[in-house]
Amino acid sequence: MSSHGVRPGTGLPPAGSASYIATDDQPERRRTALNTETSGQGSEASAAQLRRLADRIRLRAVQMVAPQGLGYLGQALSAAEQYAAVYGAALRPGTDRVVCSPGHYVLAAYAAAAETGLIDQALLASYGQDGSSLAAIGTEHGPVPDYTCGSLGQGLSAAAGFALADRLRGRPGGRTFAFLSDGELQEGQVWEAAMFAGHYRLSRLTVLLDANNSQVDGPVDGITTIEPIAAKWQAFGWDAADLDGHDAAGIAAALAAAAGAARPAVLICRTSTRHGLDCLPPDADGHFIKLPPGLADAAVAELTARLDRHAR
Amino acid sequence: MPGDRGVGGPAAPVLPAPYRTVLKPYGRALTGLARSRPDIVCLSGDLTRQCEIDLFQAEFPDRFIHAGMAEANMIGVAGALARSGLIPFVHTFGVFATRRPLDQIVNAVAYPGLPVRIVGFMPGVSSPGGPSHQAIEDVALMRALPGMTVLDVADATETAQAVAAIADLPGPAYLRLKRGEIPVIFPADHPFSLTRAQLLGDEPAAGGTGAALVASGMMVAPALAAASVLRGSGVRVTVLNVPVIKPLDTATVLAAAAGAQVVITAENHSVIGGLGSAVAEAMAEAGLGRPLRRIGLADTFADGALSAPYLFARYGLTTQHVIDAAWAGLSQPGPPPRAPSPALRPGDYAPV
Numbered sequence: 253m254s255s256h257g258v259r260p261g262t263g264l265p266p267a268g269s270a271s272y273i274a275t276d277d278q279p280e281r282r283r284t285a286l287n288t289e290t291s292g293q294g295s296e297a298s299a300a301q302l303r304r305l306a307d308r309i310r311l312r313a314v315q316m317v318a319p320q321g322l323g324y325l326g327q328a329l330s331a332a333e334q335y336a337a338v339y340g341a342a343l344r345p346g347t348d349r350v351v352c353s354p355g356h357y358v359l360a361a362y363a364a365a366a367e368t369g370l371i372d373q374a375l376l377a378s379y380g381q382d383g384s385s386l387a388a389i390g391t392e393h394g395p396v397p398d399y400t401c402g403s404l405g406q407g408l409s410a411a412a413g414f415a416l417a418d419r420l421r422g423r424p425g426g427r428t429f430a431f432l433s434d435g436e437l438q439e440g441q442v443w444e445a446a447m448f449a450g451h452y453r454l455s456r457l458t459v460l461l462d463a464n465n466s467q468v469d470g471p472v473d474g475i476t477t478i479e480p481i482a483a484k485w486q487a488f489g490w491d492a493a494d495l496d497g498h499d500a501a502g503i504a505a506a507l508a509a510a511a512g513a514a515r516p517a518v519l520i521c522r523t524s525t526r527h528g529l530d531c532l533p534p535d536a537d538g539h540f541i542k543l544p545p546g547l548a549d550a551a552v553a554e555l556t557a558r559l560d561r562h563a564r
Numbered sequence: 565m566p567g568d569r570g571v572g573g574p575a576a577p578v579l580p581a582p583y584r585t586v587l588k589p590y591g592r593a594l595t596g597l598a599r600s601r602p603d604i605v606c607l608s609g610d611l612t613r614q615c616e617i618d619l620f621q622a623e624f625p626d627r628f629i630h631a632g633m634a635e636a637n638m639i640g641v642a643g644a645l646a647r648s649g650l651i652p653f654v655h656t657f658g659v660f661a662t663r664r665p666l667d668q669i670v671n672a673v674a675y676p677g678l679p680v681r682i683v684g685f686m687p688g689v690s691s692p693g694g695p696s697h698q699a700i701e702d703v704a705l706m707r708a709l710p711g712m713t714v715l716d717v718a719d720a721t722e723t724a725q726a727v728a729a730i731a732d733l734p735g736p737a738y739l740r741l742k743r744g745e746i747p748v749i750f751p752a753d754h755p756f757s758l759t760r761a762q763l764l765g766d767e768p769a770a771g772g773t774g775a776a777l778v779a780s781g782m783m784v785a786p787a788l789a790a791a792s793v794l795r796g797s798g799v800r801v802t803v804l805n806v807p808v809i810k811p812l813d814t815a816t817v818l819a820a821a822a823g824a825q826v827v828i829t830a831e832n833h834s835v836i837g838g839l840g841s842a843v844a845e846a847m848a849e850a851g852l853g854r855p856l857r858r859i860g861l862a863d864t865f866a867d868g869a870l871s872a873p874y875l876f877a878r879y880g881l882t883t884q885h886v887i888d889a890a891w892a893g894l895s896q897p898g899p900p901p902r903a904p905s906p907a908l909r910p911g912d913y914a915p916v
Contacts, residue, residue: 392676399644403671409637410672413644420605420627421648441668444637 299501312363318548326525326538330464337503339364350397353407358390405439435467450489466538497521583747589720591616609656643672658684658699688832689875694868704837716781719749725756747913776824783830786915790886826893
């Protein structure tokens with residue numbers, strides 16, 4: 253990767269230059285016409301507000317999973333602060349794009365979108381039910397995000413495509429936020445996409461990597477060694493930051509910093525699939541948490557009490 | 565159906581064999597289309613010249629994207645470009661365009677129904693590069709995907725017409741293209757259609773035919789050559805060109821089959837899952853009982869060789885194989901007539 257200002261071999265105009273491609277007469281295939289009236293717009297949210305939003309996402313996730321008695325709750329628990337930071341402090345609906353690469357996390361996107369006014373909160377009650385557009389593993393029919401896929405490791409390619417499309421279509425202001433999980437780093441396509449985004453210097457692309465050290469067969473580090481994560485991304489031409497993934501304000505600050513970067517950025521968010529729910533048993537399976545009625549009630553009570561406490 | 569030419573329309577004329585050849589008809593067609601279509605973007609998987617898109621790259625460098633040898637990512641990027649209102653044409657060899665990124669095509673292109681055009685060069689045994697380079701099941705793979713339009717065109721004329729025709733399809737398309745010197749079998753006013761197969765040549769259908777030859781892609785030329793030989797031996801033959809294998813023009817296929825005593829399909833592809841399977845399905849579902857012979861790779865890989873003609877001969881894809889199948893299917897007496905071996909001038913094309 254050359255370090256000088258031009259982009260060798262890309263054949264693409266510099267970001268911000270007039271694009272060859274017309275922009276106004278071609279319809280965007282947005283999956284949703286996002287409501288631009290949202291409490292999440294801009295970066296005015298305080299640390300307390302973001303912390304509260306993360307717990308609201310957790311509460312919504314518990315309520316979505318509870319009717320089934322089990323589900324992808326651990327994903328929402330580990331990623332709640334990441335979704336809170338994006339939806340609550342960075343995302344400009346209609347301008348920016350959101351990719352949820354591991355479709356199993358999509359309940360966090362549903363919850364964050366509902367909490368920030370992008371989708372009807374009543375929709376969440378249909379999560380995972382027969383005939384619902386809110387599938388437990390995200391599909392094309394969901395109201396958010398712009399892209400998700402249950403076949404893991406594919407989201408970063410889509411995110412790179414969105415960022416490239418913004419450049420080709422002369423929309424340099426748009427950002428693409430891509431939620432990835434650490435287990436996905438085992439998929440080769442992630443690294444194809446990382447190399448592609450690094451080469452094209454897709455600086456408007458920011459990855460939030462949920463490093464919860466959890467996958468179906470157990471802890472990620474017991475199955476393959478993916479460390480050193482930051483060094484890998486840096487070697488592919490990315491800016492990389494290692495963060496406490498349960499510090500929403502810290503993630504929001506890193507998102508703001510990444511907006512001005514010259515290269516794509518990855519925020520490696522160190523998390524736990526049990527974070528924020530003390531009532532969960534210590535051996536809860538992070539990939540697919542059992543949530544029988546009694547435990548669901550305890551979880552709702554714990555989160556409600558904390559939200560009430562922080563509201564005061 | 566004596567005298568019935570309603571289905572499929574009048575027979576489309578073909579030029580006399582051997583056929584002259586041209587270079588880069590696809591690259592010229594795509595580049596020409598891009599002049600009036602700023603939404604077309606071009607992706608290459610490290611096979612730019614081989615896929616004729618060096619022409620596009622030279623004229624539209626701002627819309628040309630090197631994806632490198634990373635087909636999974638290339639398909640994923642193309643899906644997002646299409647989602648953003650662009651029309652991506654994705655290029656590599658057929659093997660790397662379909663079998664390698666199949667899951668990505670399913671999830672990033674076919675399931676969302678996005679207008680990505682996947683262009684796979686070097687079909688079937690046209691490559692002597694061995695099974696790694698021979699797309700013998702690409703049609704089967706793409707045909708199995710909901711909403712995917714699948715094309716296997718026969719010549720330079722159809723190639724150019726297909727590029728224009730698929731540009732505005734709302735959903736995805738897979739276009740399978742011969743590499744290198746491309747024959748010109750059809751005149752410029754050839755009635756290419758995404759919805760209609762065409763009867764070829766001037767054989768009248770009145771009174772029915774002995775054999776219906778149903779062919780696509782590189783097997784259209786052998787089918788035409790076989791038809792000429794068979795007619796010379798008194799066999800009535802219909803040749804049906806099926807450049808669009810999905811959606812199949814079932815009505816025209818069934819009409820051709822109904823008027824024949826035996827149906828021969830011919831494809832440069834495995835006999836499993838491609839044109840032969842599609843025709844068999846259509847006939848069976850219509851309750852149309854006719855003997856069916858499928859010319860194609862008989863559930864086998866084709867090992868490497870120096871030349872494609874060797875492979876066409878070894879694996880049963882020659883004009884003679886089509887003749888033999890029709891002759892046997894019709895229980896004709898005596899040995900089948902022999903296919904000619906025309907003397908070719910440089911640059912001319914005749915099937916093996």
